[in-house]
Amino acid sequence: MEKNIFKLDNEQLKEIARSFKAKVEKGLSTENAEIQCIPTFITPKASSINGKSLVLDLGGTNYRVALVDFSKSTPTIHPNNGWKKDMSVMKSPGYTREELFKELADMIIGIKREKEMPIGYCFSYPTESVPGGDAKLLRWTKGVDIKEMIGEFIGKPLLDYLNERNKIKFTDIKVLNDTVASLFAGLTDNSYDAYIGLIVGTGTNMATFIPAEKIKKLNPELGIKGLIPVNLESGNFHPPFLTAVDNTVDVISGNSGKQRFEKAVSGMYLGDILKATFPLEEFEGKFDAQKLTAIMNYPDIYKDVYVQVAQWIYNRSAQLVAASLTGLAMLLKSYNKDIRKICLVAEGSLFWSEHSKGQDYNVIVMEKLRELFKLFDLEDVEVDVKSMNNANLIGTGIAALS
Numbered sequence: 326m327e328k329n330i331f332k333l334d335n336e337q338l339k340e341i342a343r344s345f346k347a348k349v350e351k352g353l354s355t356e357n358a359e360i361q362c363i364p365t366f367i368t369p370k371a372s373s374i375n376g377k378s379l380v381l382d383l384g385g386t387n388y389r390v391a392l393v394d395f396s397k398s399t400p401t402i403h404p405n406n407g408w409k410k411d412m413s414v415m416k417s418p419g420y421t422r423e424e425l426f427k428e429l430a431d432m433i434i435g436i437k438r439e440k441e442m443p444i445g446y447c448f449s450y451p452t453e454s455v456p457g458g459d460a461k462l463l464r465w466t467k468g469v470d471i472k473e474m475i476g477e478f479i480g481k482p483l484l485d486y487l488n489e490r491n492k493i494k495f496t497d498i499k500v501l502n503d504t505v506a507s508l509f510a511g512l513t514d515n516s517y518d519a520y521i522g523l524i525v526g527t528g529t530n531m532a533t534f535i536p537a538e539k540i541k542k543l544n545p546e547l548g549i550k551g552l553i554p555v556n557l558e559s560g561n562f563h564p565p566f567l568t569a570v571d572n573t574v575d576v577i578s579g580n581s582g583k584q585r586f587e588k589a590v591s592g593m594y595l596g597d598i599l600k601a602t603f604p605l606e607e608f609e610g611k612f613d614a615q616k617l618t619a620i621m622n623y624p625d626i627y628k629d630v631y632v633q634v635a636q637w638i639y640n641r642s643a644q645l646v647a648a649s650l651t652g653l654a655m656l657l658k659s660y661n662k663d664i665r666k667i668c669l670v671a672e673g674s675l676f677w678s679e680h681s682k683g684q685d686y687n688v689i690v691m692e693k694l695r696e697l698f699k700l701f702d703l704e705d706v707e708v709d710v711k712s713m714n715n716a717n718l719i720g721t722g723i724a725a726l727s
Contacts, residue, residue, distance in 0.1 A: 326602075326630060330568050331641040338648040338693070339700060341564045345652030348562060353555070354541040361558040364540055365454040365532075367499055368551065369509045369727045378725035379436065379495065380407070380718050381429060382447040384503065385467035385527065388412045390432045391715075393445075393722030400513065400719050407718055408432055416468040425471060426486045433487065443497040444487075445725030447506045447717050448479055451558070456547060458499035458724070499724045502556045504532040507670045509554070509720030510713050517668040517709070519657050522720075525646055525686075526673030527613075528584075529591040531559045533653060536660055559649060560587030573601040586649070590642045592675040598638050599631070614675045622681045636683065642675070643689035650690070651697040654706060669710045677712060 333341070345360075352362030374395045382389040391407030393400055410432055415425060450469070452460035459480040465471065480498040488494045501509075508522030522532040534552040543549060563585040574588055574597045575581055588594045596612030599620075617635050624632040650669070658664050671677070671687065678686045691710060698704060713719065 326634060329637050330570065330602075331634075331637040333566060333641060333644055333648075335696065335700060337566050338644060338651075338697060341566065341645065341648040342652040342655065342697060342701070344565055345559075345562055345649045346656045349557060349559075349653065349656055352557070353535060353539060356542055360562050361556075362535075362540070363452075363454060363502075363556045363558060364535075364543065365501055365505050365554040365556060366456045366549070367454070367458050367501060367505075367554065367724050367727060369512055369554065369723050371512045371515050374723055374726050376442070376726050378443050378445050378722045379433065379438070380445045380447065380721045380725065381433075382407065382503075382506075382717055382721065383412065383429070384449045385469075386411060386413060388429065388432065389718070390436060391718050392436055392438070393718055393725075395722065395726060400722060402715055402718055403436075406715060408435065415471070418470075420469075420471055422471055422474050422482075425474075426483060429483065430487055430490060433491075438493050441494050441496050443499070443725040444480075444484065444495050445721035445723075446480055446483070446498055446500045447503050447721040448500050449503040452479060452500065452502065454500070454556075456549075458497070460500040497725070499721075499727070501554075501721060501724050502530075502532065503672075503717050504530040505554050505556050506717035506720035506724070507672050507713075508532040508534070509723045510716035511668040511670040511711065511720075512723060513719065514668065517666045518661070518664040519667045521650070521653060521667060521669045522716075523646075523650070523669055523671045523676070524673045525591060525642075525671070525676035527591060527593045529560050529587050529646070529673070531557045531649065531653060533557070533657065539660055557653075560584045560591070562586035562649065564589065564645060564648075570598055570601045573604075574598055577601075586645065590645050592673075595638055595642060595675075599635055602634055602638075603631075614678065618678050618680065621683070622679075624682060639680070639686065640689060643686050644693050646676075647690045647693035647697060650694055650708070651701065651703075654698070654703060654708070655701060658703065658706065665705060665707065667706060667708045669708050670713055670716050671710050672713075672716055 352358040352360040389407040392403040451463040480500040484498040511520040592614030620635040
């Protein structure tokens, strides 16, 4: 291919950043906007966190359980990295809530506890947070469909189920999204003016803290003040300058018209973009970001044109992430002109992927971010990107003890 159809110049990236900022503002004002901006009613403690909590982490494939202890200066996790279990069984037709609860409870029995403690529940599916820290399930994703749980509370029924079956009780449960958990993990270092949680892996999403008075859709009767953690659900952003190839990927995706940003950025879709660029050529069925990076890292065994296009798709994904981060930083700065240092806790296999023949993904993101910051006169703002082991376990532990 002569022409890079995936190339975005800085003027286009600036427009994407401005569009992202405007759509986040709309999501903070109205329900069911393109970027939903779901408030989480948990105010995390930024300091003086002490004690132990049980943390449950239910993702798309795996379930982890750990005890997170904040009694020392650095949080510790028992057992190391938590106990892990494959939960693909959740995707079985006719799977029930009772079966899910039993699976969740079975792993908890093995965790040694001497006294009562709270639970933090990192739940990686779309929910609506409610005051008090519980959340209602909006819909299932990732191939799961336990119908009787839709529209119901996630935390309280599980807490009751566990307390009926455990001699040492649990005091409370807080439910939060995995992106919000990553956001909270950044609070273990309180030297920053603002915090962002970012996931770029199989999917993509962002979370940050927004002043309550800027969230116009909040019910004033709740009387909520201060900074509110907001799960943006940014994967549903529809950026300008997507291509005909992106439209093809969208049409064959099974949820046409939704998650357009995610379909241009995240690991689950990058291989589909490459396949759709060459519609007449044969590719194997499973073709994700891992395969895409393999093409770039071992160019001698693939067609030159595949290597070139894989590189274009990879670069564009990173640049789109940089543009969305720029839009969010502009918004945060408009709320607080004194912001100088932003902590970005970044999670996800794609964000930390390596490119042996060129720049790693995170390097492309940060270089483009600095360029865009300069163009928007944000040079006084520094973004510190952090890779944290078990960020969501730590962040969920913070939520449980807040």
